[in-house]
Amino acid sequence: MAVQRTLSIIKPDAVAKNVIGDIIRRFEENGLSVIATNMIHLSAEQAGRFYAVHAERPFYKDLCSFMSSGPVLAMCLEGKNAIALNRQLMGATNPKEAEEGTIRADHADSIDANAVHGSDSEENAAIEIDFFFSNLDINSRL
Numbered sequence: 265m266a267v268q269r270t271l272s273i274i275k276p277d278a279v280a281k282n283v284i285g286d287i288i289r290r291f292e293e294n295g296l297s298v299i300a301t302n303m304i305h306l307s308a309e310q311a312g313r314f315y316a317v318h319a320e321r322p323f324y325k326d327l328c329s330f331m332s333s334g335p336v337l338a339m340c341l342e343g344k345n346a347i348a349l350n351r352q353l354m355g356a357t358n359p360k361e362a363e364e365g366t367i368r369a370d371h372a373d374s375i376d377a378n379a380v381h382g383s384d385s386e387e388n389a390a391i392e393i394d395f396f397f398s399n400l401d402i403n404s405r406l
Contacts, residue, residue: 267406268346269299271392273381276334279303283371284337287380290353290367291341300340300393300402308332314395323376330376338396342404347389350382 274287288298306314311331318324341350355366359378362369372378383389393402 265344267342267344268386268389269340269342269393269402270346270350270383270389271381271396272339272341272350272383274337274339275377275379275381276330276336277373277377278371278379279335279337281371283379287367287371288339291339291350294349294353296341296343296346296349296353297405298339299342299404300397302338302396302401303335304338304396305335306332314392326376340393340397340402342406347383347386351384354380354382 272291274284278284278287291298304310308328311328312319312324315324315327315331318327343349353367355362355368355372357368357378358375359368359372360375362372367380368378372380383392
């Protein structure tokens with residue numbers, strides 16, 4: 265298994281619930297290291313740029329509105345098979361379909377307010393990490 269980096273975002277709903285520590289604990293207990301963080305309140309324009317890949321989808325406007333509704337915690341995670349592991353820990357996008365014990369099963373309210381975001385590929389991870397962090401912000405712990 266290769267060491268990878270991935271982006272994880274704790275979304276406004278989970279930040280508001282004060283479950284940041286629990287989410288980070290899950291990452292760390294499963295072999296992922298937090299190597300950069302940035303708490304930011306995205307503007308609608310910033311959220312639109314981040315989710316531009318979804319611009320033609322019907323949920324795009326609501327997604328941008330939600331992601332700019334409060335602060336988020338963006339994190340760069342590093343570890344063996346980090347992208348797949350992060351997605352496994354998050355659980356299904358729809359929390360009603362998420363496996364018991366996953367972040368979304370425990371902390372998400374709906375398919376829209378689903379607590380966390382995670383990169384879905386190495387290519388997207390690189391793009392998403394660059395959106396929130398410069399190389400100076402990232403501190404590998406391997």
